Amino acid sequence: MSAPVVAVRDLVVVRGGVEVLPGISLDVAPGVTGLLGPSGCGKTTLMRALVGAQRVRSGTVEVLGEPAGSAGLRTRVGYVTQAASVYDDLTVAENLAFFARVLGVDRASAEEAVAAVGLHDTREKVVGRLSGGQRSRVSLAVALLGSPDLLVLDEPTVGLDPVLRRDLWALFHRIADGGAAVLVSSHVMDEAERCDRLLLMREGRIIADGAPEEIRRSTGARDVEEAFLRLVEGPGDAA
Amino acid sequence: MSARVTLAVAGRVLRQVRRDHRTLAMLLVVPCVLMSLLWWMFDGLPGAMFDRFGPALLAMFPFIVMFLVTSVTTLRERSSGTLERLLAMPMGKLDFLLGYALAFGLLAALQSALAVAVSVGLLGLDVNGPVWLLGVVAVVDAVLGTALGLLVSAFATTEFQAVQFMPAFVLPQILLCGLFVPRDAMPDVLGAVSDLLPLSYAVDAMQELVGRADQGEVWRSVGVVAGFAVVSLALGAATLRRRTP
Numbered sequence: 001m002s003a004p005v006v007a008v009r010d011l012v013v014v015r016g017g018v019e020v021l022p023g024i025s026l027d028v029a030p031g032v033t034g035l036l037g038p039s040g041c042g043k044t045t046l047m048r049a050l051v052g053a054q055r056v057r058s059g060t061v062e063v064l065g066e067p068a069g070s071a072g073l074r075t076r077v078g079y080v081t082q083a084a085s086v087y088d089d090l091t092v093a094e095n096l097a098f099f100a101r102v103l104g105v106d107r108a109s110a111e112e113a114v115a116a117v118g119l120h121d122t123r124e125k126v127v128g129r130l131s132g133g134q135r136s137r138v139s140l141a142v143a144l145l146g147s148p149d150l151l152v153l154d155e156p157t158v159g160l161d162p163v164l165r166r167d168l169w170a171l172f173h174r175i176a177d178g179g180a181a182v183l184v185s186s187h188v189m190d191e192a193e194r195c196d197r198l199l200l201m202r203e204g205r206i207i208a209d210g211a212p213e214e215i216r217r218s219t220g221a222r223d224v225e226e227a228f229l230r231l232v233e234g235p236g237d238a239a
Numbered sequence: 240m241s242a243r244v245t246l247a248v249a250g251r252v253l254r255q256v257r258r259d260h261r262t263l264a265m266l267l268v269v270p271c272v273l274m275s276l277l278w279w280m281f282d283g284l285p286g287a288m289f290d291r292f293g294p295a296l297l298a299m300f301p302f303i304v305m306f307l308v309t310s311v312t313t314l315r316e317r318s319s320g321t322l323e324r325l326l327a328m329p330m331g332k333l334d335f336l337l338g339y340a341l342a343f344g345l346l347a348a349l350q351s352a353l354a355v356a357v358s359v360g361l362l363g364l365d366v367n368g369p370v371w372l373l374g375v376v377a378v379v380d381a382v383l384g385t386a387l388g389l390l391v392s393a394f395a396t397t398e399f400q401a402v403q404f405m406p407a408f409v410l411p412q413i414l415l416c417g418l419f420v421p422r423d424a425m426p427d428v429l430g431a432v433s434d435l436l437p438l439s440y441a442v443d444a445m446q447e448l449v450g451r452a453d454q455g456e457v458w459r460s461v462g463v464v465a466g467f468a469v470v471s472l473a474l475g476a477a478t479l480r481r482r483t484p
Contacts, residue, residue, distance in 0.1 A: 054482060079327055099328070101244070102328050104243065
């Protein structure tokens with residue numbers, strides 16, 4: 001296996017007096033990695049730590065060989081938060097043009113990003129008038145600007161219709177085929193099968209790490225949801 | 240810091256304002272209407288009352304309006320996650336702050352140009368100093384409002400709270416700026432407080448321009464206001480954190 005894109009070692013994060021991440025270690029390799037776990041298990045906090053937005057207590061987070069949040073990484077890491085972080089009072093095209101200028105990326109790349117998320121026909125619409133799914137795709141398009149080497153996507157497919165979800169997962173794989181690492185979080189276990197690799201997370205810890213098939217085999221479960229239950233409750237209770 | 244990013248931020252802020260027709264219209268028209276109201280109110284009263292109160296009002300508009308607009312817009316940037324996203328990109332904190340200051344400074348220049356044109360041209364405000372200097376005072380004043388607005392937005396978690404900072408931070412400055420009671424006639428303690436408030440100097444500058452028009456005095460006051468603006472911007476920069484708890 002090649003060198004990991006992300007290497008987290010003994011990361012401790014405390015938020016509001018609660019240890020959200022009590023010493024987590026993990027690697028993320030190129031390809032599409034799913035970070036799966038229930039709401040509130042620390043997925044977002046972990047992702048914020050990867051992009052350098054989270055204040056951490058101890059441990060190390062290395063991204064592309066540099067400490068997370070280093071100035072050199074700011075053009076190489078794309079990040080999509082759960083809420084669409086775009087300007088509601090600008091059009092799709094204006095949002096992309098603005099972020100492209102901040103990143104120092106040309107306009108053609110902005111056009112590509114809009115097309116990649118399937119919003120070409122709505123590019124002149126004001127973002128505030130779009131549906132929730134469309135808004136989150138605008139946010140995703142911003143993260144695609146400049147073809148980053150690592151994409152960190154916090155629940156990008158929540159609330160989208162099945163056709164769109166399938167298309168987005170296809171897009172994630174196309175991006176990964178281009179050599180980038182894509183880390184996608186979700187609390188919906190049935191998205192697991194679409195990932196090359198899974199990190200199952202619960203209460204701030206990684207409870208399983210491997211290809212979906214590997215995890216199913218090692219737990220003797222039919223699907224990842226059942227595997228998750230077996231890992232948490234032991235083999236007896238879950239069947 | 241990069242000029243490209245600063246200009247990108249400024250351009251984007253101006254585009255947002257331009258799209259919001261109602262806000263833009265209010266920004267430009269309301270000061271003119273209020274100046275006319277002031278003139279009408281004093282019309283027929285003895286003494287040059289309009290010449291006494293007019294300049295102070297011209298100093299207040301850019302300050303109050305930009306304070307409000309900036310505190311709400313930056314609060315929105317903080318809560319919508321766009322600020323976090325920008326700080327994860329190659330954007331310096333100064334780029335963000337100067338972008339805002341530039342955009343709202345330009346808006347203030349436009350706003351003041353209209354208000355001054357109406358006051359001097361239509362309402363007969365007597366200005367002894369150069370009229371363009373009124374515009375300079377207004378722009379510096381607006382940048383101060385923007386800087387303070389950025390700063391207080393860090394201490395508000397909702398737009399309701401942000402708006403409440405206006406009576407808390409701005410009204411005392413209006414009371415103590417020398418408009419109602421000349422600053423040297425105030426009780427000593429209040430006079431000293433007044434000396435520490437930036438709006439006092441902005442009003443001083445405007446009144447000096449209309450009155451004796453000693454340009455050295457005007458520039459000294461403008462310098463003090465600019466100093467306050469720079470300090471507020473620096474404090475505002477300290478509230479923009481790449482890493483948050």
